[in-house]
Amino acid sequence: MTAFGPELPRFAELAPGVRRLLAPNPSMMTGPGTNTYLFGVAEIAVVDPGPDIDEHIDRIIETAGAPIRWVLATHTHPDHSPGAMSLAARTGAQVVGRPAPDHGPQDRTYRPARILNDGDMLETGEFTLEAVHTPGHASNHLCYRHAGTNWLVTGDQVIDGSTVVINPPDGDMKDYIDSLRRLRTLNCAALLPGHGDRIDDPVRAIDWIIDHRLEREARVLAALKQHPGLSARNLVPHVYQDVAEHLFRLAERSLLAHLLKLQRDGIAVMRQDTWSATHERE
Ligand SMILES: [Zn+2]
Secondary structure, X not given: OOOOOOOOOOEEEEEOOEEEEEOOOOEXXXXXXXXXXXXXXXXXXXXXXXXXXXXXXXXXXXXXXXXXXXXXXXXXXXXXXXXHHHHHHHHOXXXXXXXXXXXXXXXXXXXXXXXXXXXXXXXXXXXXXXXXXXXXXXXXXXXXXXXXXXXXXXXXXXXXXXXXXXXXXXXXXXXXXXXXXXXXXXXXXXXXXXXXXXEOOHHHHHHHHHHHHHHHHHHHHHHHXXXXXXXXXXXXHHHOOOOOHHHHHHHHHHHHHHHHHHXXXXXXXXXXXXXXXXXXXX
8 A cells, every 4th residue: 555645635626616625534544534526616516525524514515605406425435425414414415326235334324315327417507427337446336527627536446646445245356447447448637536636647547556456466366376275364475575464454355356356257266265276377
């Protein structure tokens, strides 16, 4: 895991009708905190209200300065969506997005009145947001493309200056890389990540992530060939020599995500919780 970039301002106007607020929840996992985006001037769509913190919900309402029509979430991890229902209750906004999946730490309070599928549009006279379903980090993950700027809100699919955790079974490395490849083809002008600053060179950022994941995958495969028949836990030190031991638990989740991808690719097999490379590929 690399370090996040410099601290972000609490408020930024990124373009006319595109504003960003930083939620007060900085941590190792959230970097400077969760980014909340506001689209529109006369009518507002709020993307990722963040955790349910009164002070932050107040700031969203003050900053909006106009009726909030929609509250959207990119996904239902606890740092992205729990403010949605409070914000909707206080403003009458409609909650839209995809409900929490069964596995992992999810915000189960999030109850969208309208479920968004890939390609669905939210339109006002002022702006259009298009939902892009990007499973991988979370199975219900959506990105949102803002038509006017051709910028894409990426939630935790792409974040600035760090990598995200892919935690099976809801997190899926193969889906994650497939979603990155798809985002690459959208030719967006910039990415608005869930954590960190705007990314002005999307293809370069996406390629960096794909390369980084495939490099790690190559190390997983090399370790499988050298040490066949180990459990994921016992493989961790062979794959993550560069990671401090207190992070091994987290690394084990990522390793499992890589192993499951290799299994789906037909390159690895699991027998009684131990892993080996398939022989065809040796
Ligand atoms: Zn997340």
